[in-house]
Amino acid sequence: MKQTIGFALSILASVVMLAVFYSGPASGAAPAKLDGKQIFLAQKCNLCHSVSSAGIERTMKSEKMAGPDLTNLAAKQDAGTLTKFLRKEGEINGKKHGKGFTGSDEELGALVSWLQQQKK
DSSP, X not given: OHHHHHHHHHHHHHHHHHHHHTXXXXXXXXXXXXXXXXXXXXXXXXXXXXXXXXXXXOOOOOTTTOOOOOTTTGGGSOHHHHHHHHTTSSOBTTBOOSSOOXXXXXXXXXXXXXXXXXXX
16 A cells, blocks of 8 residues: 555656646746847848947948948937838838848847947
8 A cells, every 4th residue: 555655646747747847938928138239140140231339340341332320320210110121021211131130020120129228
């Protein structure tokens, strides 16, 4: 009888431990904050664009293909306009962005927010 109770308790403990370990993060846990600067670099936006306020210089040497320094520029646009522009769904000053953003909507939102904060 004691062996049966001990066995049942060990099975129950194993099931509870598995449920705890494989249930994922606690529901009250805050989602990880996305870093706009890291997204900018990961998407290789610095090939064409500098952000001097963040110490980022473009890596492309060709002046013909270079985009503008984005310090102060994004602050002049609303988030919706920038989002559409970076997805190549809209224009700014009659021009479309050279390359469409390929990340998630959350990453794009973090990037746009970060760019809008880049001011001298």
